[in-house]
Amino acid sequence: MPRVGLSAAAVVSAAIEVIDEQGVDALTLAAVAARTGVAPPSLYKHVAGLAELRTLVGIRVITEMTDRSVAAVLGRGGDEAVAVLLRTYRDYVREHPARYAAMPPDPLHEPAMIEAGTRMLQVFLATLREYGLTDSAAIHATRCGRAIAHGFASLEAAGGFGLSEDLDETYERLIAMYVASLPRR
Amino acid sequence: MPRVGLSAAAVVSAAIEVIDEQGVDALTLAAVAARTGVAPPSLYKHVAGLAELRTLVGIRVITEMTDRSVAAVLGRGGDEAVAVLLRTYRDYVREHPARYAAMPPDPLHEPAMIEAGTRMLQVFLATLREYGLTDSAAIHATRCGRAIAHGFASLEAAGGFGLSEDLDETYERLIAMYVASLPRR
DNA sequence: CTTAGAAGCTAGTCAGCATAGCCAGCCCCT
DNA sequence: AGGGGCTGGCTATGCTGACTAGCTTCTAAG
Secondary structure: OOOOOOOHHHHHHHHHHHHHHHOHHHOOHHHHHHHHOOOHHHHHHOOOOHHHHHHHHHHHHHHHHHHHHHHHHOOOOHHHHHHHHHHHHHHHHHHOHHHHHOOOOOHHHOHHHHHHHHHHHHHHHHHOHHHOOOHHHHHHHHHHHHHHHHHHHHHHHOOOOOOOOOHHHHHHHHHHHHHHHOOOO | OOOOOOOHHHHHHHHHHHHHHHOHHHOOHHHHHHHHOOOHHHHHHOOOOHHHHHHHHHHHHHHHHHHHHHHHHOOOOHHHHHHHHHHHHHHHHHHOHHHHHOOOOOHHHOHHHHHHHHHHHHHHHHHOHHHOOOHHHHHHHHHHHHHHHHHHHHHHHOOOOOOOOOHHHHHHHHHHHHHHHOOOO
């Protein structure tokens, strides 16, 4: 009985591979077990069950997106930073469409995800800092940005745009629309 | 063996009740069977299986939304019509959050849903008619509207807005942002 | 009244989650 | 170096749910 040397992180990585390759509905313990070369029950040594695995995957994905967003926005400001943030969001989703579907839409409601979700929120808020929005106005502006990015990206990832018009152009229009709505100083 | 007198439409209605009450993940043939007072295999007399039931539910939901949108927009025009369309979209989702999650994001890719999806698209395009957009510009504008409505509504339905700020206000801002982006004549 | 088809049923298979309980490899401690 | 305990594997088992096969009964048309 040679040991495989699994860990919770390795299980999550395998789960993400399964999702990337076969879609979020194909995430089963059986599939992850097969990929890691282990019998399904063995996964319970590292992960409490399918539900926990899903939240761990969600945390991983949020964290990845946040890290990328931070890297992209660092050193920029104003309209430029906002546009880059939105593009980065979409680019991530386009690169990993299935993975995005595994990201919970309400991270702030799941205790385990609050930390990761809050960090993402902070990046949005920080990017809007220069506009001098009051607390409440900043929240509204952040929500609008998130709704736009999530709405477009999730539709694109799901193949929801039937027609052949250029999607880059549609998204740039959305970005312009959003930037225009932010207050000039 | 008294007959229950089921039909495909009745099965879909029961499925929607299950979704409304217990969420979209609770849609199982077993649950629908229990609700209709029938053994699970009997459902196959009316519906080819869970997958088909889901697409029938999707069609029903799209059709309902379209009907409501048409009723709301009829007799209006311009910015007013656009705003009403977006509000109607969100209101439907707020009333039936779980049901919305059962609506496929890509109706134009599923042959069975093309008709219903196209009708919804037509309503969007017709509402924008007054702005005199060229074909391509109309597509981009429709997509933007859909991304905004879907993005906000799906996040709201999923409980994705953690903080307590007024959601009506956020949505009105999005509507204003969108309307402002449409060309003045 | 007969008969065919539709609508229901039971029984059974298979996938997938989960739990229980056993066994072997590995590390640490003396 | 040897031994013990933890840990990471395993098999076996049970449960739910989708789906199939094949039977029975109700009903409606002729």
